[in-house]
Amino acid sequence: MDGPKRGASRAATIVDIARAAGVSKSTVSLVLKDSPLVKAETRERITRAIEQLGYVYNRSAANLRTARSSFVGMVISDLMNPFFTELAVGIEDGLHDLGFVPILANTNEDLARQSSVLQSLLEHGVAGIIMSPARGTDAWGLSQILPRTMPMVLTMRRVDGSPLPYVGPDNRTGSRDAVAHLISLGHSNIAFLGGDGTMTTQRERINGYQDALRAAGLPTPDDLIFDSMPTRVGGAEAILAALASHRRPTAAFCYNDIVAMGATRTLGLNGVRVGVDFAVIGFDDIVEAEHNAPPLTTVNADTRIMGARAARSLLGVIDGADPQTMSYTGKTRLVIRDSCGAHAPANLRETV
Amino acid sequence: MDGPKRGASRAATIVDIARAAGVSKSTVSLVLKDSPLVKAETRERITRAIEQLGYVYNRSAANLRTARSSFVGMVISDLMNPFFTELAVGIEDGLHDLGFVPILANTNEDLARQSSVLQSLLEHGVAGIIMSPARGTDAWGLSQILPRTMPMVLTMRRVDGSPLPYVGPDNRTGSRDAVAHLISLGHSNIAFLGGDGTMTTQRERINGYQDALRAAGLPTPDDLIFDSMPTRVGGAEAILAALASHRRPTAAFCYNDIVAMGATRTLGLNGVRVGVDFAVIGFDDIVEAEHNAPPLTTVNADTRIMGARAARSLLGVIDGADPQTMSYTGKTRLVIRDSCGAHAPANLRETV
DNA sequence: CTGAAAGCGCTTACAG
DNA sequence: CTGAAAGCGCTTACAG
Numbered sequence: 001m002d003g004p005k006r007g008a009s010r011a012a013t014i015v016d017i018a019r020a021a022g023v024s025k026s027t028v029s030l031v032l033k034d035s036p037l038v039k040a041e042t043r044e045r046i047t048r049a050i051e052q053l054g055y056v057y058n059r060s061a062a063n064l065r066t067a068r069s070s071f072v073g074m075v076i077s078d079l080m081n082p083f084f085t086e087l088a089v090g091i092e093d094g095l096h097d098l099g100f101v102p103i104l105a106n107t108n109e110d111l112a113r114q115s116s117v118l119q120s121l122l123e124h125g126v127a128g129i130i131m132s133p134a135r136g137t138d139a140w141g142l143s144q145i146l147p148r149t150m151p152m153v154l155t156m157r158r159v160d161g162s163p164l165p166y167v168g169p170d171n172r173t174g175s176r177d178a179v180a181h182l183i184s185l186g187h188s189n190i191a192f193l194g195g196d197g198t199m200t201t202q203r204e205r206i207n208g209y210q211d212a213l214r215a216a217g218l219p220t221p222d223d224l225i226f227d228s229m230p231t232r233v234g235g236a237e238a239i240l241a242a243l244a245s246h247r248r249p250t251a252a253f254c255y256n257d258i259v260a261m262g263a264t265r266t267l268g269l270n271g272v273r274v275g276v277d278f279a280v281i282g283f284d285d286i287v288e289a290e291h292n293a294p295p296l297t298t299v300n301a302d303t304r305i306m307g308a309r310a311a312r313s314l315l316g317v318i319d320g321a322d323p324q325t326m327s328y329t330g331k332t333r334l335v336i337r338d339s340c341g342a343h344a345p346a347n348l349r350e351t352v
Numbered sequence: 353m354d355g356p357k358r359g360a361s362r363a364a365t366i367v368d369i370a371r372a373a374g375v376s377k378s379t380v381s382l383v384l385k386d387s388p389l390v391k392a393e394t395r396e397r398i399t400r401a402i403e404q405l406g407y408v409y410n411r412s413a414a415n416l417r418t419a420r421s422s423f424v425g426m427v428i429s430d431l432m433n434p435f436f437t438e439l440a441v442g443i444e445d446g447l448h449d450l451g452f453v454p455i456l457a458n459t460n461e462d463l464a465r466q467s468s469v470l471q472s473l474l475e476h477g478v479a480g481i482i483m484s485p486a487r488g489t490d491a492w493g494l495s496q497i498l499p500r501t502m503p504m505v506l507t508m509r510r511v512d513g514s515p516l517p518y519v520g521p522d523n524r525t526g527s528r529d530a531v532a533h534l535i536s537l538g539h540s541n542i543a544f545l546g547g548d549g550t551m552t553t554q555r556e557r558i559n560g561y562q563d564a565l566r567a568a569g570l571p572t573p574d575d576l577i578f579d580s581m582p583t584r585v586g587g588a589e590a591i592l593a594a595l596a597s598h599r600r601p602t603a604a605f606c607y608n609d610i611v612a613m614g615a616t617r618t619l620g621l622n623g624v625r626v627g628v629d630f631a632v633i634g635f636d637d638i639v640e641a642e643h644n645a646p647p648l649t650t651v652n653a654d655t656r657i658m659g660a661r662a663a664r665s666l667l668g669v670i671d672g673a674d675p676q677t678m679s680y681t682g683k684t685r686l687v688i689r690d691s692c693g694a695h696a697p698a699n700l701r702e703t704v
Numbered sequence: 705c706t707g708a709a710a711g712c713g714c715t716t717a718c719a720g
Numbered sequence: 721c722t723g724a725a726a727g728c729g730c731t732t733a734c735a736g
Contacts, residue, residue, distance in 0.1 A: 096469075
């Protein structure tokens with residue numbers, strides 16, 4: 001034989017199997033779900049018929065009947081960002097292990113698109129939704145689209161005022177540790193680069209940045225914060241602004257690795273030796289970070305595991321757990337490589 | 353009001369709407385599909401009921417009835433590779449525009465996982481499948497899993513002996529152009545780095561590489577081909593092997609950009625100035641390529657557009673077009689940046 | 705212009 | 721251990 005359902009005009013259904021095996025479709029349904037009720041010999045006959053007819057189970061029909069669904073919506077704000085790619089891979093993996101199947105939607109930071117895919121996900125009967133909200137998502141708008149009963153978890157970005165469970169890293173502590181490290185290296189004039197105030201994540205990371213500064217008795221002037229798009233280009237622009245500013249920082253803690261990579265490249269292009277003349281730290285530890293020139297010191301947030309974690313939280317609320325208890329904040333750890341200058345000879349560092 | 357289906361114990365259905373509007377469910381169904389048959393006043397009443405009850409259309413039920421599906425399987429061999437991420441984004445976008453919704457499966461080059469997700473996709477009733485096959489996929493195995501009637505298109509990688517339509521770039525011509533460029537720069541001792549013979553794509557790219565060599569009257573020794581994993585690490589290993597070999601090439605054409613980036617980094621670490629002492633060209637033009645140090649000369653294949661193109665091809669075969677006619681080979685173009693040395697001063701290039 | 709009826713492919717009590 | 725019946729939420733001829 002060379003493949004299922006050869007030449008058949010239409011796909012075999014449970015009743016075709018029943019007829020072929022000389023039983024009722026109820027019995028076929030039982031063997032499909034491995035019920036111990038059916039006699040071995042009958043089961044055998046049915047299994048053979050299934051093989052022979054190349055039967056494939058219609059899960060949608062079953063779902064309709066049982067009012068269950070094995071679909072989960074996975075709404076990603078910017079899949080092209082390696083950070084979110086890794087998150088998506090983690091979610092897909094976690095969902096797969098839990099017997100769910102992800103419907104992917106890349107909103108590309110577009111709120112209109114986000115609304116439309118959310119609506120589409122509802123119509124397609126997903127059991128729940130995992131979403132990294134697009135920039136500017138607001139709690140009220142979300143509640144307008146989604147039935148209150150729709151299980152949902154937010155990941156990597158919070159939505160102000162939303163009661164939905166959130167899974168993500170401890171941005172504040174991670175940032176504090178990174179900036180404390182910069183301070184321990186002798187820096188006191190440290191810029192924050194990238195993102196903008198509409199992103200809850202930026203606010204959290206800035207809080208951590210200021211925590212470290214204050215803990216060291218250093219000032220926290222607002223004009224050391226340089227907003228930008230959270231992209232390579234944004235990083236380039238932000239570092240240029242920082243360099244041109246009257247404060248002339250000697251180090252920068254960046255909103256994320258992409259921004260840090262844009263900044264290090266621009267620094268290099270301008271003859272500034274990153275890790276020697278200037279220190280840079282990123283956030284996320286995307287796979288590219290260690291291949292950056294120079295390799296990037298950054299805050300690892302176990303993005304992939306976090307994705308799988310989000311899948312498990314969603315499953316929890318699908319199974320009726322109190323959403324309030326399904327939030328999860330992941331630990332972070334600073335990964336020291338070359339861009340912060342910790343490995344540079346002390347005499348060189350003196351010149352900073 | 354603050355959101356659909358507030359407090360409702362179960363979701364409203366078409367019959368709830370019918371009851372609320374005082375019509376039959378047939379009529380409700382008609383307005384749902386914008387039929388011109390129903391009287392304006394009736395439609396109005398029904399629309400209002402839909403609003404009020406926060407009704408959401410159950411597309412799965414409709415699909416069951418009409419034997420149609422708006423799901424498409426998107427099976428990706430390695431989502432973490434930026435090249436495939438870009439492909440996935442293109443596919444998702446194309447599918448979205450065509451009214452389909454992608455179910456994502458990342459096989460991670462694992463054949464067992466690929467078989468299992470393919471089976472799962474069937475059970476979930478997808479209308480078709482777009483797949484970049486995992487390494488080692490064979491035509492016969494595929495035909496065992498998939499009904500002959502399942503619409504499917506292969507993308508970016510062919511499967512030997514499979515009659516399925518294929519959408520991807522013109523690997524051979526793209527490679528020929530790249531290597532011809534290296535030759536025009538004065539190189540005659542050019543290595544091919546990365547991939548292995550189980551990948552149809554590698555064979556195609558090697559063919560193009562040899563085409564260019566032959567066209568210039570140059571030899572095409574097999575020991576200038578250095579197989580490796582198609583990853584950064586693979587690129588590092590391959591370039592080391594090339595450098596250690598008795599042929600000592602002065603330039604390398606790489607299987608893809610990731611390999612090229614691994615190679616350029618290793619070269620740099622060993623004090624070889626890429627674009628000056630040694631020329632490197634990649635393939636794919638992933639977004640990171642232009643941010644590489646030095647910026648990578650590479651073959652652009654319009655990956656994103658190719659993804660959207662694959663979506664359209666799939667829709668063609670779903671709509672009954674002859675699969676034979678749905679293949680598509682995309683044009684490529686060489687993007688010259690710094691890693692090939694074309695921009696290096698001629699006197700420096702002399703030293704190669 | 706609108707309604708009654710049948711049916712898509714399953715599952716699930718309920719009988720026997 | 722197995723079968724008959726009802727029903728999940730829709731659509732689609734077919735009447736009227």
